[in-house]
Amino acid sequence: MAEVISGPQSTVADKGPSLLSMLWRDKLAFSSAIILLVIIVAALIGPTLLGDIATQQNLRGRNFPPFSLDRGWAFFLGGDSLGRSMLARLIVAAHSTILIALGTVAVALTIGATLGLVAGYAGKHVSQIIMRLADVIMSFPSLLIAVVVLYVLGPSIPNMILVLAITRIPIYLRTTRAEVLEVRERMFVQAAKVMGATHTRIILKHILPVVTPTLVTIATLDFAFVMLAESSLSFLGIGVQPPGITWGLMVSQGRPYLNTAWWLAFWPGLMIVLTALSLNLLSSWMRVALDPAQRWRLETKRKKNV
């Protein structure tokens, strides 16, 4: 079987094309990146820019139907049940939505991955204790955690993050541990050991980078999950509550109007789906782009070099 010889003599450029031009070449990933970028920008500047429009009520002009410019661009996506601009609210809601989702994923990832690294690398006993702890968290219903935290600590975005993060920790923990158990037996880890590398160094420099892509993939999948979980908590009355505003809350508040004013729940639902979809597409692209051994798949076609 002829291999594509990728020896130095066949590699024209050292670093290959920039990440950006690689992204441009994958149209799906590129559009995903654009969508995410727009959402992030909305999340950052939305509240300051549109905060007033988003809260401007008009009880007598409620549930204004979408796709009409009669009341200006702000009502192009319709108005909500208090006559506020859907578009402005979607943009403003991006802020807390992304904050909660990002915060949750970041906290769960950090704690889960750290415990997972320890559990995978340390001896059997430490590992067992950590794993059983994960079991306990897994069996602890997130709803109860939500009620406990919200009752004892009060509802707030950091507390929401806490509630959601606790329930997601085991996923990262178990994945990381499983990967570490495999990676730590790899030859290059042994090689580092032979050179005298400390445990910290082996974990951080050799194991973590190999585990990271898997974690990133899970994190992107989880992002959507967290947005939906937050929405479900709102639905059950123990999540974010007005005057807070997230897409999940908007979906759950729009629920009674599904028959009469579909756009109340549809747009925020669509935003969640779009974000999830874009993240997934971008993350599968990133998995390849950030792996030096696979990056060539995204590079331009080269002349044959055998």
Add this chain to the structure above:
Amino acid sequence: MSDALLTVKNLTVDFHTARGTVHAVRNVSWSVSRGETLAILGESGSGKSVSASAVMNLLDIPPAEIVSGEILYEGKDLLKVSPEEHRALNGKKIAMIFQDPLGHLNPVYSVGWQIIEMMTAHGRPKDLARKRALELIARVGIPEPEKAMKKYPHQFSGGQRQRLMIAMALMLKPDILIADEPTTALDVTIQAEVLALLKELQAETGMAMVLITHDLGVVAEIADRVVVMNKGVIVETGTPREVYHAPKHPYTQRLISAAPGKGEIKLLDETSPVLLRVEKLQKTYGNFDALKGVSFNLTRGQSLAVVGESGSGKSTLARTLLRLEDADSGHAYWKDKDLITIGQRELLTVRREIQMVFQDPTQSLNPRMSVYDLIAEGWDIHKLMPNKAERRKRVIELLEQVGLAAEHVDRYPHQFSGGQRQRIAIARALALEPELIICDEAVSALDVSIQAQVVALLDGLRQRLGISFIFIAHDLGVVRDFADTVIVMKSGEIVEMGPTEQIFDAPREPYTQRLLAANLDPDPDVQAERRAALTDA
């Protein structure tokens, strides 16, 4: 060649990759007749397997594209028949066995199931298939066929697995058997047995055999004709003797001259001081004694080879010396410090002085680190060379020392060939200026020509820098070229130890003799003599 059973004519196959089109093979033509063994010899990347894959319809299209050519079997062009027709031929008329039978056997089904399937897939009744399977399993020399049928691939040894693969291939008495590197992963003694088995079976059934290999020794032992491939084209065709004794193409000449085991044997410098004194090293895994009290000395600048078959304990020896495993008992004095018992702090110093080069550079180099990071990592660990510019200069020096160039500094391992990767691994070992480098099968995964280069590189380093080597290998040819002292191990014990010359020319122990006898010589005449000698005896 009118009586040819299978003919490949002017076959050109391209691979379309994201990096452009690669001509995997160009204008390749060969044929094989009933009862004949054709060897296709080539190194990795030569395209030696492509034509056989095309015969079996195993090429993935795309990315592969068959540009031109034909493959004639029984008057039909196999490139033109329908997939269904082709499927009916596979296994039934043309069977194939592969290198690494562990990977090529399905891990979750019993071997019996897999062997029987060869016949049931082609519509034969199951009980008939079962009977035939039992016969063949017995024929290829697996004890207790009934029991063996129920076992899974991982429960057999490598040699047994290859025998089972052969049994499977022969289920439907194929006209042609294609063997792709069938003995590469096996110990020399097992390799000899498997090749002998193939020859016997060929004699019994009269099938044609196409043997794809990189090993001149295998060609010398078994082939009737050989085609030599390089970079997708056939450079030479002939009988093994013609090719070996009078290679016409420069590539063939280079290949033959690179074959190990022909160089001058080195002598030990008896005056050097002892660097490492190993005493009664012992290590047990469960019920398995990996090391049963191994003792030897190593002097400065010595190159000590440890040879033995799989399971002999040679790798465990390396791992215990490096404290990757803890020995159960025994000592290993390194400059008066016992490697087996010293504490972490002292161990850190030792870890600078003793380095290791692993078998597979693809795995021993972290794929996510650049060459610079890989080589400089040791300095990070031991807090040496804080100056960045100096570091970079030194990395480049090291790269040049192992035959690479400054421009390679920022690349990643996957951008290099296997030989180059091993050079990077060696550069990494050298970066800490060690006094001893332990090479665990460091050249086994490399092509012959690359192997010779790397061995020469190591030898140069030994002479110039006075580094000692413990060289663990199963390939006796390489050992003969590199070592001045040889330890022969078997079942965790040292069977024989002595100067290379004595071991190779006058082995004392029967096991050493057997090992040497099983080692294939690239010269077909030598192999023929040995066979004659064996039949006489």
Add this chain to the structure above:
Amino acid sequence: MNLKPIFFGALMATTSIVPALAQANTDITVVLSEELDLVEPCMATRSNIGRVIMQNISETLTELDVRGDKGLTGRLAESWEDLGDGTWQFKLRQNVKFSDGSDFDANDVKHSFGRVFSDQITCESKRYFADTQLTLDVVDPHTINIKAEPAQPILPLLMSLVTIVPSETPVEFVREPIGTGPYAMTDWTAGQQIVLERRDDYWGELPAVTKATYVFRSEPAVRAAMVETGEADIAPQITELEATNPETDFTYPNSETVYLRIDQTVEPMGDIRVRKALNAAIDREAFIGTVLAEGTELATAMTPPTTLGWNPDLKPHAFDPEQAKAWLAEAEADGVNVKAPVEVIARTENFPHVAEVGEALVQMLNDVGFNASLRMVEVAEHEQYYSKPYPEGRPAQLVVAQHDNSRGDPVFSMYFKYHSQGTQSGVNDPKADELIEAATAATGEERAARWSELFAYVHDEIVADALLFHMVGHSRVGERLDFKPTIATNQQLQLSEIGFK
């Protein structure tokens, strides 16, 4: 612990039960919003339980007529008279049998009350007798004297709240309620359904409905859909968004009153101008027909207009933002910190669109210059803010609350909400206390007049709170039924009132 039989049992059940659609045409299905935890007669004043058992399974001595204007009528008591000194004598109906076959007599009444007041069981109806000591005295099998200490002018009305059980009933929650009513419970499959079947030996007129099956769905859209598809006949609680079909959907006042409870002890709410400003800031009309259903009425009292002593002269506070701003400015000039933060606390799921109401209220308050913010809390937490003792160190809090009084007399509301000792009271006003105590002790015309006076006082004089709306409920009734929901449907759903077209 053997799950197997239960598991397979459930599987069998799913395949063997005939579809609910195929039933006799005098059988009906009622879809309720939540499952009953208990089917216990002494808990019948809890609306979700009362809806199933009140006057269907278990009956009371007296009954308040809400369809006509007959006022208080007898049910198990034929007549009653005030013997003076707090004692009332009740003549009981004869030839009444419990569904277990035993006869109803005065001892059953005595036992029923004894059970309610027992400390071995937590009965809900006990709360209506908070500080009243009752002594029951059986005169003969069909006559009983009930003495209240202190004297209780509305004792006959209170008798409409205690269900009568046989004297054999144990003093613990029962799962198979026995009553004198026209129906008996024949099946209770937890989580799925409760079935009542008509008793042929009922003492009164036999109702038209022969069998009623109660099922439970929390989603209003689903409840409405079930009547639409014929899977159910009555959905007593749907939202105005579903109530779109004039043929089947009824809107009626449901005796719930929504108001903002003002805690006058925290600045700036102690100042009457601030409370007036607050009332003037709210555009009550704007809610009706938007977030709240058409038919919702503006409230001027804690209790609905059907209650004794309701004061027709009271007018809702006018929406006048300018005046509100002026009052606030005036208060501020006098050193009242009108900018102090004000929390509007509402309970999730308290009533439909509560969050939207809360958001709109906050917006209106802030429009006139309050510094208000909304806080939506869960039921247990809401309770902390709504009932005494109030949390220490709290900011000014306006609790959005809904109060239900369909009992006909303000006594069940006014003490709790306006007396300085009331559990949910934010008022500490000696005159209000006095008026409440006087009205509670009064009878007849005087009682009505006293209540009227109190209503006017708290609404106009002290502006004790911001009364908002008398809410409406919506029910969907299948077209084959002849039934019109009333204000009482929230508390009870008498199957005997249902006819067929």
Add this chain to the structure above:
Amino acid sequence: MIKMIGQRAIASILSLLVLMVLVFFLSRLTGDPAVLFLPIDATEQMKEEFRRLHGLDLPIIQQFWHYIVDLTQLDFGDSLRKARPALDVVLEAYAWTLPLALITMSLVVVAAIVLGSLAAFNVGGFFDRLVSIISLIGASAPDFWIAIVAIVVFSIGLGWVPTSGVGTPWHWILPIAVLFIRPFGLVVQVVRGSMLSALSSLYVKTARAKGVKNTRLIFVHTLRNGMLPVITVIGDQAAAMLNGAVIVETIFGFPGIGKLMIDSILQRDFNVVLAAIMITALAIFVMNILIDIAYSVLDPRIRN
């Protein structure tokens, strides 16, 4: 194997105990059940009586001790709201959740495996992309949204199935369909990925060289190998389902454990919450053992 199960059992019982202690104390931080059980106008005396009747007036440590003592006789206490043994309440709910979870998961597994495998075999093709996009959208759409739209379309609009309830098999169609979507979306992705790598394994080459048909190649040779990582994900999803499908149960009036759990938590019915959590944990523990057994059945290498 048996030894391993034994070790797992001991470890799980320990986890169960930790879980119980945590839930017991944490749930009691969330407020007083008396105020929720009794009407808002209830007197303080009534509340005290309620607490006394249910032992809630005792010091919390003493409450815990009583609970432990009862538990040793498999008495999980009575539901505060329903005045019945908490265990009965929980088991009744389980009798609904278990078949719902089993049926849904079976459908998910079968559909995800078939579609995921075909997508992997046809990688990059139209079918592959279709499956990927649909599963991703399905996995990220809010479920109560899907549930209500499904009722509007299939029950009210088309009249094919009943809106809600559990009476007949027809009643199960919508809840199962809605519950199916998210796990399917996740599992099908994993199947696809796992099959993709399994299909590039060397033994597939051997099978092709043997002349094995494509369908057999996918569903016999590759699938069993590709299933190993899939099982873990299936296990996670099944565990989530054993915790009850709160939203689906709430909307479809399905009397399962999820609805019971949320109701009990909101009403502070501690004994039911505890019993529900412990029974769920037990079910998950049993399922984990089944998964381990499935592993060793599928892969002979794990058996030793």
